Amino acid sequence: MPEQLNKLVDKFGRTVDYIRLSVTDRCDFRCVYCMTEDMTFLPRSQILSLEEIYLVAKAFIELGVKKIRLTGGEPMVRSDVMSLIRKLGALPGLEELNLTTNGAQLDKYAPALKAAGVNRINISIDSLDTERFKRISRVGNLEKVLKGIDAARSAGFDRIRLNSVIMRGYNEDEVIPLTEYALDRNIDIAFIEEMPLGEASDHDREDTTCSNEWVRNTIQEKYELLNSTAKTAGPSRYVQVVGKNNRIGFISPVTHNFCEECNRVRVTVEGRLLLCLGNEHSIDLRAILRDESANFDDLKQAIVASMEIKPERHYFYDTDHEQPVRLMNMTGG
Numbered sequence: 047m048p049e050q051l052n053k054l055v056d057k058f059g060r061t062v063d064y065i066r067l068s069v070t071d072r073c074d075f076r077c078v079y080c081m082t083e084d085m086t087f088l089p090r091s092q093i094l095s096l097e098e099i100y101l102v103a104k105a106f107i108e109l110g111v112k113k114i115r116l117t118g119g120e121p122m123v124r125s126d127v128m129s130l131i132r133k134l135g136a137l138p139g140l141e142e143l144n145l146t147t148n149g150a151q152l153d154k155y156a157p158a159l160k161a162a163g164v165n166r167i168n169i170s171i172d173s174l175d176t177e178r179f180k181r182i183s184r185v186g187n188l189e190k191v192l193k194g195i196d197a198a199r200s201a202g203f204d205r206i207r208l209n210s211v212i213m214r215g216y217n218e219d220e221v222i223p224l225t226e227y228a229l230d231r232n233i234d235i236a237f238i239e240e241m242p243l244g245e246a247s248d249h250d251r252e253d254t255t256c257s258n259e260w261v262r263n264t265i266q267e268k269y270e271l272l273n274s275t276a277k278t279a280g281p282s283r284y285v286q287v288v289g290k291n292n293r294i295g296f297i298s299p300v301t302h303n304f305c306e307e308c309n310r311v312r313v314t315v316e317g318r319l320l321l322c323l324g325n326e327h328s329i330d331l332r333a334i335l336r337d338e339s340a341n342f343d344d345l346k347q348a349i350v351a352s353m354e355i356k357p358e359r360h361y362f363y364d365t366d367h368e369q370p371v372r373l374m375n376m377t378g379g
Contacts, residue, residue: 056356073120076184113142122151135163152194156201207234213254236295258296321356
């Protein structure tokens with residue numbers, strides 16, 4: 047491939063150096079903001095094999111991507127996923143291999159993930175109350191997640207971050223307990239506004255979404271916060287509690303449009319390259335991977351060409367624009 051094509055730059059001048067790569071649409075939880083209660087998952091023939099996922103990752107790395115985050119569904123329920131993670135961790139040119147997980151499998155996998163080259167782990171946890179946690183996750187076991195967090199801390203990852211979606215009527219009174227839990231363990235926490243991806247089966251998202259301005263104001267009632275210059279691959283805006291080293295992040299896709307700095311794309315487990323979380327602009331990488339007349343350079347050229355359709359921004363809750371109908375587990379968390 048010509049040298050000038052060996053990079054991913056969209057028509058707005060943004061360089062893509064980070065991909066979120068889904069390895070499954072399945073999960074051992076059924077969180078209310080991510081899935082409907084009665085889910086239908088993709089048949090095996092429609093999802094990328096582990097080898098196909100590896101080829102997609104390799105293509106992106108050769109095009110200048112430096113960071114990969116593995117997502118789902120829940121990545122750790124994919125059969126033999128550790129073989130893929132070990133291969134990704136050995137890819138030349140990859141600077142960070144990260145994972146987003148619900149934490150329920152970490153008591154089993156944390157040391158192996160660290161040994162395979164995973165640098166950072168994000169662990170979703172929306173409540174510290176057993177019954178409430180089960181209400182939000184529908185089937186999740188809080189004790190198992192807490193054990194997973196402890197296992198991740200013991201494994202020695204470069205950074206651990208908790209992710210919490212605060213929802214009015216579900217857990218808005220847990221902002222301070224969740225913050226304190228993270229502070230006490232010297233790990234980061236990020237609060238994420240609930241995103242309008244697909245139709246939730248048991249609530250109206252516009253009624254439950256809590257703005258991160260409200261979350262931050264709630265934390266500031268107890269703690270003195272300082273804006274942090276810390277940056278990660280994603281869109282978090284961080285603050286620090288005075289006297290503490292760990293960070294509190296805010297991901298605010300509904301109330302704060304951070305698209306001007308977007309350096310990310312997503313690949314779903316069915317091989318759909320999503321150019322924007324909040325739009326349907328995409329190309330079909332699976333078709334190229336399974337086309338016997340296509341080769342690895344064809345895959346790379348298709349990825350480069352996709353930069354032309356990466357939109358400038360998303361338009362959550364803007365009725366003048368079409369809203370995504372896919373749920374979060376289909377998007378790649």
